[in-house]
Structures are given as C-alpha cells and as structure tokens.
Amino acid sequence: MVQEKGTISIHTENIFPIIKKFLYSDHEIFLRELVSNAVDATQKIKRLAALSHYTGDLGDLKVEVSLNEEAKTITISDNGIGMTAEEIKKYINQIAFSGATEFMEKFKEAKDANEIIGKFGLGFYSAFMVSDKVEIQTLSFQEGSEPAKWVCDGSTEFEITEGSRTHRGTDVILYINQENEEFLQKYKLQEILEKYGRFLPVPIKFGTKTEQEPDGEDADGKPKYKSVEVDNIINNTTPIWTKSPSELKDEDYLEFYKQLYPFSEDPLFWIHLNVDYPFNLTGVLYFPKVKNDFDPQRNKIKLFSRQVFITDEVKDIVPEFLMLLHGVIDSPDIPLNVSRSFLQADSNVKKINSYITRKVADKLSEHFKKDRKAYEEKWNDIGLFVKYGMISDEKFYDKAKEFALLTNTKGEHFTLEEYKEKVAPLQTNKEGNLVYLYTIDAAKQDSYIQAAHKKEYDVLVMNSPIDNHFIHHLEMKQEKTSWKRVDADVVEKLIEKDENLSHVLTEEETGKLKTIFEMAINKPEMKVEIEALNPDAMPVTVTMEEWMRRMKDMARLGGGGMGFYGSLPDSYKVAINGNHKLIDRILKTEGEEQQVQLARQAYDLALLSQGMLTGADLTNFVNRSVQMI
Numbered sequence: 001m002v003q004e005k006g007t008i009s010i011h012t013e014n015i016f017p018i019i020k021k022f023l024y025s026d027h028e029i030f031l032r033e034l035v036s037n038a039v040d041a042t043q044k045i046k047r048l049a050a051l052s053h054y055t056g057d058l059g060d061l062k063v064e065v066s067l068n069e070e071a072k073t074i075t076i077s078d079n080g081i082g083m084t085a086e087e088i089k090k091y092i093n094q095i096a097f098s099g100a101t102e103f104m105e106k107f108k109e110a111k112d113a114n115e116i117i118g119k120f121g122l123g124f125y126s127a128f129m130v131s132d133k134v135e136i137q138t139l140s141f142q143e144g145s146e147p148a149k150w151v152c153d154g155s156t157e158f159e160i161t162e163g164s165r166t167h168r169g170t171d172v173i174l175y176i177n178q179e180n181e182e183f184l185q186k187y188k189l190q191e192i193l194e195k196y197g198r199f200l201p202v203p204i205k206f207g208t209k210t211e212q213e214p215d216g217e218d219a220d221g222k223p224k225y226k227s228v229e230v231d232n233i234i235n236n237t238t239p240i241w242t243k244s245p246s247e248l249k250d251e252d253y254l255e256f257y258k259q260l261y262p263f264s265e266d267p268l269f270w271i272h273l274n275v276d277y278p279f280n281l282t283g284v285l286y287f288p289k290v291k292n293d294f295d296p297q298r299n300k301i302k303l304f305s306r307q308v309f310i311t312d313e314v315k316d317i318v319p320e321f322l323m324l325l326h327g328v329i330d331s332p333d334i335p336l337n338v339s340r341s342f343l344q345a346d347s348n349v350k351k352i353n354s355y356i357t358r359k360v361a362d363k364l365s366e367h368f369k370k371d372r373k374a375y376e377e378k379w380n381d382i383g384l385f386v387k388y389g390m391i392s393d394e395k396f397y398d399k400a401k402e403f404a405l406l407t408n409t410k411g412e413h414f415t416l417e418e419y420k421e422k423v424a425p426l427q428t429n430k431e432g433n434l435v436y437l438y439t440i441d442a443a444k445q446d447s448y449i450q451a452a453h454k455k456e457y458d459v460l461v462m463n464s465p466i467d468n469h470f471i472h473h474l475e476m477k478q479e480k481t482s483w484k485r486v487d488a489d490v491v492e493k494l495i496e497k498d499e500n501l502s503h504v505l506t507e508e509e510t511g512k513l514k515t516i517f518e519m520a521i522n523k524p525e526m527k528v529e530i531e532a533l534n535p536d537a538m539p540v541t542v543t544m545e546e547w548m549r550r551m552k553d554m555a556r557l558g559g560g561g562m563g564f565y566g567s568l569p570d571s572y573k574v575a576i577n578g579n580h581k582l583i584d585r586i587l588k589t590e591g592e593e594q595q596v597q598l599a600r601q602a603y604d605l606a607l608l609s610q611g612m613l614t615g616a617d618l619t620n621f622v623n624r625s626v627q628m629i
C-alpha cells in the first residue's frame with residue numbers, strides 16, 4: 001500500500017487547541033467517545049449482517065478496552081466494520097467532514113465552544129486531550145480490503161501506512177501524555193467505563209476478573225469452589241428501558257431501580273416512557289418516596305443517548321418539578337455537549353419536556369382511578385411532588401386538579417371538587433365565599449380545631465413545606481374561596497355569617513374587663529378585645545390574623561419585598577368571651593388585684609392550650625396555680 005503523509009485539513013489548524021481548551025475540565029470523556037465509536041462500528045456490522053450486506057462470520061461481537069501501564073497506552077478495540085484507508089481520510093482526516101470551514105466560522109462567532117463541538121462530531125479528536133500520539137489500526141469488513149494504520153501526534157500532520165490488523169475491526173491506541181497519567185490506573189478506567197458504559201448495547205470487556213465456581217464436594221460433603229478467570233464485562237447490554245413493557249414484570253423494574261440506586265428504599269411506582277415521534281425517547285421514571293422533607297435528592301435522573309451515559313444534570317430537559325423523580329431517559333434527539341441557553345431554546349427539548357409532564361400526569365391519574373385507596377395511601381409520599389407540579393406548571397395543574405388530594409384532621413382525603421362540595425353548606429360566609437380552614441400542626445392547634453369541629457367545620461392539615469405556596473395558588477385558581485388557618489380568629493369570626501351574637505355585658509363592664517385583662521397581660525403586642533361568643537366556647541382565645549401571619553411567614557421564607565412585615569413585632573388578638581361564665585366571675589370578684597390574678601390565669605390557660613406558654617411564663621403559671629389550689 002502507498003504510504004501517505006499529509007495535513008489533516010487546511011482549515012483545521014486551530015482545532016486542537018480549541019478541543020484542549022474547551023473540553024479541558026472533562027478529560028475523562030475521551031473514553032466515552034472512543035468506546036461509543038467502537039460500539040457504533042459494532043452495531044453497524046450487525047445491521048449490515050441483518051440486511052445481508054455482510055455475509056461473513058460476525059464472531060463474538062464485543063469491544064475491548066485494555067491498558068498497558070508500561071507502554072503507557074490505552075487501546076480500544078472492536079470487531080466492527082473497520083475502515084479502509086479512504087474512509088480514514090474521509091471520516092478522520094477531514095474532521096467532521098461535513099465542513100471544517102463551517103466549524104471554524106461558527107467557532108469565531110460562538111460564545112460557548114461546547115455548543116459547536118458537540119454538533120460537529122469531533123468525538124474521536126477528544127483522544128488528543130489525553131494523548132501525545134494516537135494510532136489507528138483498522139481493517140474494513142469490505143472484501144479485499146487492506147489493513148491500514150493511521151498515526152498522528154496531535155499536530156495537524158498525519159501519516160497513513162499499511163496496517164497490521166488481520167481481522168475485521170479497529171484498534172485505537174492512545175499514547176497517554178504525562179499530564180494525564182491518572183488514566184493509566186486500572187481502577188480509574190474501570191470507574192469511567194462503569195460511569196458511561198454500564199448500559200451500552202455491546203459487551204465491553206476490560207481485562208479479566210476472578211470468580212468462584214462450584215467444584216464438586218470435599219471429603220466432608222461440603223460444596224467446593226475453584227477460582228476461575230472470566231472476562232470482566234462492564235455492562236448490561238439490555239437494560240429495561242430498551243425492552244417492551246409487556247416483557248417486564250414489577251420485579252424487573254424494582255431490580256433495575258436497585259441497580260441504579262443501591263441504597264434507596266423501593267420506589268412507589270414507575271412510568272415506562274416510549275415515544276418515537278416527533279422525537280425519540282425511551283426511559284423509565286420512578287416515583288421515589290419523597291415524604292415531607294424537601295429533600296434535595298435531585299440529579300437522580302440519568303440521561304443517556306443510545307445507551308451511552310451523558311449526564312445526570314437533566315435540568316432544562318426535565319421540568320423542574322419532575323427533578324424529584326429518579327430513573328433514566330434515553331434520547332438520541334437531545335443535543336449533547338451544548339450550553340444551557342441553547343438547550344432551553346431547543347424545540348425538541350421543549351417537546352420532550354411537555355411529553356414527560358403529560359406522561360407523569362397520566363400515570364398519576366391512572367393510579368388514582370384504578371385504586372383510589374392505594375393511591376390515598378401513597379399520597380403522603382407523592383403529595384409534595386404533585387403540589388409542586390401544580391404550582392409550577394399550568395398544564396400539569398389542569399390535569400392534576402382531578403387527582404390532587406386534600407387531607408383533613410381526621411385523615412380523610414378529598415379531591416378539590418369533593419372538598420368544595422363537602423364544606424359548601426356550612427363553610428360559606430355571608431358574602432357567599434367558601435372558607436377553607438386548615439392547621440399546620442394538629443396537635444398544637446387542637447383547641448382551635450376542636451372549636452371548629454364543634455361548629456361542624458372541617459379542618460385540613462397543610463403541613464408540607466410548600467403548602468403555603470400551594471394555598472396561595474389554590475386561592476388564585478379557585479374562585480370565591482379563601483383559606484384561613486384555624487387560629488386566625490375566634491371560631492365565630494373565622495367564617496363570618498349573618499347571625500350576630502350579642503354579649504351580656506354592659507358598656508361599663510366591657511370597659512372594665514378590657515382594663516383588667518390589659519393589666520394582667522401587660523404586653524402591647526397583645527390586643528385585648530371583648531367579643532360576643534358562644535357561652536360554651538373558650539373564655540380566652542389568642543389569635544393572629546391570617547393575612548398578617550402569611551406576610552410574616554413569607555418574610556421569614558425570604559419572599560421578595562416582604563422584609564417590612566418581617567420587621568413588625570408579632571401582634572395577636574386576645575379575644576375575651578363576654579358570654580363565658582368565668583369572665584362573669586372575674587367581673588364579680590372582689591378587689592382589683594384578685595381580678596387581675598384571675599384574668600392572668602385565664603389568659604395563661606389560653607396560651608397553654610394553644611401551645612404558646614413557655615419558659616418563665618410557664619413556670620410562673622404553675623406556681624400561681626399551686627398557690628390558688
């Protein structure tokens with residue numbers, strides 16, 4: 001064969017520095033690129049054989065990665081289609097043969113070179129990030145082909161000579177440079193291969209490993225084992241997302257989940273994604289148990305392209321709220337190695353985004369309809385995620401409003417529509433608005449809840465970290481409804497009706513009572529009001545107005561522009577039940593000091609029942625009680 005020397009392409013003189021510079025942070029991907037090329041070449045020969053364009057023996061199709069620590073080389077070998085010298089010139093020399101000129105033009109304009117590199121198929125050249133010299137030994141599958149050898153030292157000079165391969169396929173030999181000697185460690189290569197190649201469709205062999213094999217029985221009849229050397233195969237070539245859901249059982253999905261996340265609890269359920277128009281995408285997404293912590297277990301979805309691992313940063317490809325899911329997505333249509341801004345604008349990515357959202361909503365809806373009871377049991381784990389989705393995605397809201405649940409203090413679950421119907425008769429105020437009552441802590445707010453129950457009002461439990469936002473969102477979405485925390489006012493005023501109770505006190509008594517309580521409490525932030533309440537209601541109730549509390553909550557969570565509310569002191573209303581027997585008794589007690597003492601006791605009791613009496617106030621209360629008894 002003719003020896004040939006040449007220059008890679010007159011337009012590409014500056015390409016190596018570009019590759020080196022922009023892929024610098026991610027040197028390890030050279031292995032992903034070269035192994036992917038080897039896998040592609042293997043897949044191609046399989047396809048040619050299937051189409052009878054290749055009739056020779058396919059042999060044992062696999063890719064082998066080997067390491068020679070002494071020679072400081074890494075070799076990636078395949079028995080795929082191989083290349084003729086002509087093909088080397090075409091595919092390797094003329095980088096991205098579609099147009100190096102175009103590449104350079106674009107590069108000049110681009111802010112982010114990654115945006116470009118991925119699009120121009122420069123995978124092979126990533127070898128030069130870690131090598132001083134790269135050699136290709138290849139023999140094409142085509143009959144009568146001669147083996148070819150290509151050598152390049154990272155400059156734009158190359159050399160093609162006769163090669164030494166005797167059977168179909170390609171070896172890519174990397175002479176690792178000094179700065180990258182870390183890649184000459186076995187464990188390091190194993191780690192990278194596992195990271196990117198765990199689910200590649202062709203077996204990847206990396207050396208051998210020792211396994212124990214049964215070897216009959218010993219003299220005592222106990223099983224014996226012998227050590228055998230077997231190929232160290234990195235990957236599972238048929239991960240479940242490549243199979244049809246009809247071939248798979250629940251155990252298969254659970255087992256795969258364990259493979260991906262060995263230390264996680266079993267997932268709640270999963271969705272098998274499979275679409276080939278208008279884009280290509282397969283995958284399995286799992287719903288993990290999220291519980292109430294807004295657990296930052298994101299980046300649990302792994303993105304693959306034709307079974308090659310790409311990244312677990314799927315932000316922008318998967319809608320934000322779905323980042324709580326786990327699993328894999330495989331799509332050759334997602335642009336790789338591209339910048340964020342590019343991804344966001346990519347129309348495929350947008351379609352993928354809404355496809356996934358729709359599938360997730362459909363799956364939840366299916367579960368809800370199929371087995372409501374089982375769904376309710378899982379609500380605790382998926383509620384946070386569904387609410388998050390409803391807040392952040394309009395389309396998801398529209399679907400999820402059918403299967404989102406509200407849970408009351410009795411542990412009963414209702415859809416939004418069911419709940420509306422349930423509470424409408426008793427919880428509609430005089431303006432015709434529905435008032436939903438809720439608690440964030442049923443144990444702490446028990447006295448308020450009981451008071452509400454006495455009036456046959458229902459109380460919802462809203463204790464997840466995003467419920468504040470969720471309530472706000474529902475108020476915007478649902479007309480004529482408002483939400484009030486049970487401690488936002490005395491129960492008579494939580495839902496204002498036309499009926500107006502009057503209290504039995506004279507104006508003079510009211511004034512006096514107010515003074516007594518103000519003296520007893522002696523805190524300006526506690527605003528005393530004498531109210532006409534049911535004689536059976538609590539004598540004293542401490543409340544914080546809903547609106548003010550929400551503003552303060554938001555200020556605490558760092559809501560924009562809410563700082564002002566955060567700086568206000570907490571202010572409460574102390575509602576004195578003018579119709580209660582105890583209040584009457586205080587008024588009738590002889591001596592102002594005794595009256596104040598009783599008032600303080602009644603006030604402390606209110607604080608106590610509302611979980612607000614702590615520290616020295618609590619100690620004083622106990623001492624005072626002991627004396628009184």
Ligand SMILES: Nc1ncnc2c1ncn2[C@@H]1O[C@H](COP(=O)(O)OP(=O)(O)OP(=O)(O)O)[C@@H](O)[C@H]1O
Nearest residue numbers: 037038041082083091092120121122123124125170
């Ligand atoms: N092991 C191999 N066997 C046969 N052909 C190969 C092999 N490696 C590379 N090639 C040929 O060289 C071409 C260029 O490879 P390169 O990795 O630079 O780009 P690509 O694989 O086309 O795109 P990308 O890597 O960006 O997906 C390939 O398309 C293929 O035709």
